[in-house]
Amino acid sequence: MALMKVKFDLKKRVKLAQFVWFMYWFSVMAGVLVFSMGLFFKIELRKRSELMDNNESHFVPNLLIAVGLLACGINAFGGKICYDSLDPTKFAKWKPMLKPFLVSCVMFNALLVLTALLCFLMRIPLQFTLAEGLKNGMKFYKDTDTPGRCYMKRTLDMMQMEFRCCGNNNYKDWFEIQWVSNRYLNFGAKEVKDRIGSNVDGQYLMDGVPFSCCNPSSPRPCIQYQVTNNTAHYSYDHYTEDLNIWKRGCRDALLSYYGGLMNTIGALVLLVTMLEVGVMVGLQYVNTSLSTLANPEDPESESEGWILEKTVKETFTDIMAKMKNMGKGNQVDEGAEAPVATVS
Numbered sequence: 001m002a003l004m005k006v007k008f009d010l011k012k013r014v015k016l017a018q019f020v021w022f023m024y025w026f027s028v029m030a031g032v033l034v035f036s037m038g039l040f041f042k043i044e045l046r047k048r049s050e051l052m053d054n055n056e057s058h059f060v061p062n063l064l065i066a067v068g069l070l071a072c073g074i075n076a077f078g079g080k081i082c083y084d085s086l087d088p089t090k091f092a093k094w095k096p097m098l099k100p101f102l103v104s105c106v107m108f109n110a111l112l113v114l115t116a117l118l119c120f121l122m123r124i125p126l127q128f129t130l131a132e133g134l135k136n137g138m139k140f141y142k143d144t145d146t147p148g149r150c151y152m153k154r155t156l157d158m159m160q161m162e163f164r165c166c167g168n169n170n171y172k173d174w175f176e177i178q179w180v181s182n183r184y185l186n187f188g189a190k191e192v193k194d195r196i197g198s199n200v201d202g203q204y205l206m207d208g209v210p211f212s213c214c215n216p217s218s219p220r221p222c223i224q225y226q227v228t229n230n231t232a233h234y235s236y237d238h239y240t241e242d243l244n245i246w247k248r249g250c251r252d253a254l255l256s257y258y259g260g261l262m263n264t265i266g267a268l269v270l271l272v273t274m275l276e277v278g279v280m281v282g283l284q285y286v287n288t289s290l291s292t293l294a295n296p297e298d299p300e301s302e303s304e305g306w307i308l309e310k311t312v313k314e315t316f317t318d319i320m321a322k323m324k325n326m327g328k329g330n331q332v333d334e335g336a337e338a339p340v341a342t343v344s
Contacts, residue, residue, distance in 0.1 A: 020282035024079035031071025038064025119266030218244030
């Protein structure tokens with residue numbers, strides 16, 4: 001028994017074909033939107049690529065771009081089929097292609113679901129990528145001569161001001177980084193010698209943070225040097241006072257930004273998937289309603305359309321049986337011997 005069988009007359013078939021044609025072109029616009037979102041996300045990642053440990057994070061935006069382009073092509077082709085279905089002579093040339101096209105639509109919808117799932121799960125690998133990338137990037141804050149790293153100071157400062165964050169996990173991460181270049185240090189000064197000799201790395205470490213960590217809304221001047229030294233500032237206690245530097249770590253801030261963006265894109269891809277399923281079902285009704293005309297020579301005769309020719313269970317059983325038969329056909333009997341060629 002056919003699944004969701006519907007009876008059609010000429011008027012219903014025309015309205016259905018016109019509606020599905022319109023939805024296909026609406027789906028083309030949805031594909032353009034997915035492509036645009038993938039391109040936008042790729043650009044956003046490129047802006048801070050120096051702060052990421054690897055390029056694996058670009059897999060999802062690249063996939064979104066590819067899926068968007070595929071959606072445009074598939075939906076434009078489907079729209080052309082629906083448009084030609086209004087003319088039986090034009091529609092006849094598409095009949096042999098319809099079944100493979102609908103199968104490809106099912107596979108494309110599965111790809112859309114997978115893409116949406118990857119969007120929702122991207123936060124996990126991005127967390128590790130940012131953690132290691134920010135840690136490595138902070139080490140080059142003072143380097144303006146190293147090739148490929150000379151803009152790291154500007155990149156980190158712009159990021160901390162834009163996202164109102166400081167350090168990797170928090171502002172204390174800067175206490176473990178020598179962010180003052182050696183060219184500005186007087187190695188003959190006792191304070192410099194003491195600081196360099198006070199740690200195993202032999203670096204000039206200090207309890208200070210870059211100016212980009214300062215909160216411009218603070219009512220008092222920013223305390224960015226000697227943050228943990230209460231005696232260095234008037235009426236100051238870093239244990240109890242609300243510091244006038246950003247306390248939030250940049251990894252958390254970037255994860256919130258990228259995570260929110262990816263959740264939005266993932267939800268959009270799911271909506272596009274629902275739209276693609278809808279137009280695929282509509283095209284199946286158009287195909288079956290034209291294939292079951294009571295009198296093919298009379299376009300005004302009635303017909304029936306359905307989603308599946310059999311029930312879901314019967315269809316699944318038929319598919320599994322065909323797959324088993326294909327597997328058996330590819331197997332070679334172990335006991336069979338190759339025929340011996342004879343020369344006459």
